Amino acid sequence: MALTFYTNPMSRGRIARWMLEEVGAPYETVVLDYATTMKGEAYRSINPMGKVPAIVHDGHVLTEGAAICAYLADAFPEAGLAPPLSERADYYRWLFFAAGPVEHAVTNKSLGVTPTDDQQRMAGYGHFDLTVDVLEKAASANPYIAGESFSAADVYAGSQVAWGVMFGSLPKRAAFEDYLGRILSRPAYKRAGEIDDALIAQAGAAG
CATH class of the missing domain: 3.40.30.10 (Glutaredoxin)
Structure with missing residues (x-):
């Protein structure tokens, strides 16, 4: 294929x-x-x-x-990289929490958008601090975001946490650092980073 x-x-x-x-x-x-x-x-x-x-x-x-x-x-x-169908509740929950509320909360904060109390009822993420607190609990409840095993949810949610902590769009919290320590040591993560970093270097050399 x-x-x-x-x-x-x-x-x-x-x-x-x-x-x-x-x-x-x-x-x-x-x-x-x-x-x-x-x-x-x-x-x-x-x-x-x-x-x-x-x-x-x-x-x-x-x-x-x-x-x-x-x-x-x-x-x-x-x-x-996906749990059995009978065990996918947390997998889907946190994968799409990262893609929805976390993405929206971080984007709005970077744009200087802070919803009022009334607007928070319309915003799927409520407000930024709430979203970060929920993400922190999810990242620390188990070794991985969906349970005991690494999954595709960690690739997506973990990337959101890694970028947020690195660039300051998420606060540096011990739970996030511990979680990143578990997932960013994976050979596939390092290999992917090396490939993309090489592409950036090539583009820079080419002007």
């Missing part, structure tokens, strides 16, 4: 890269530039939003980081 990965190494594509390295399936990488190819007609036929990441697997298009992680876990079950 053909698997093509569309990305930019300085983007959320790094999440999908990590997931691809975890499943271990061969894939082709297409690197897109923000100002040109990412907004071009050819790529917009794949993702009309003109955003990365995206994958095309055997002719099927997937966009959105959390969806890509969940899909790849199911498409390559031998990697063991």
Whole structure:
């Protein structure tokens, strides 16, 4: 089955890269530039939003980081990155909590948007501090976000925590640091980072 990965190494594509390295399936990488190819007609036929990441697997298009992680876990079950169906409640819960409330809370905070008390009833994340507290409890309740075993939910939620702590969009808390210590030591994470960092260096050398 053909698997093509569309990305930019300085983007959320790094999440999908990590997931691809975890499943271990061969894939082709297409690197897109923000100002040109990412907004071009050819790529917009794949993702009309003109955003990365995206994958095309055997002719099927997937966009959105959390969806890509969940899909790849199911498409390559031998990697063991999704729990059995009977044990997926926490897996789905925290994967999509990271993609929904956490993403929205962090984005709004970075834009200087603070919902009023009335607006908090409409916002799915309520308010930033509440979202961070819930994320902290999820990251510390078990060794991994969905229980005792590493899963695709850790790729996505863990990436959100790692970026947030690194760039200051999430507070540095002991629970986050402990959680990151468990997941960022994985060979697939290191391998994915090396690939993307090399692409960044190549782009810099090329001007």
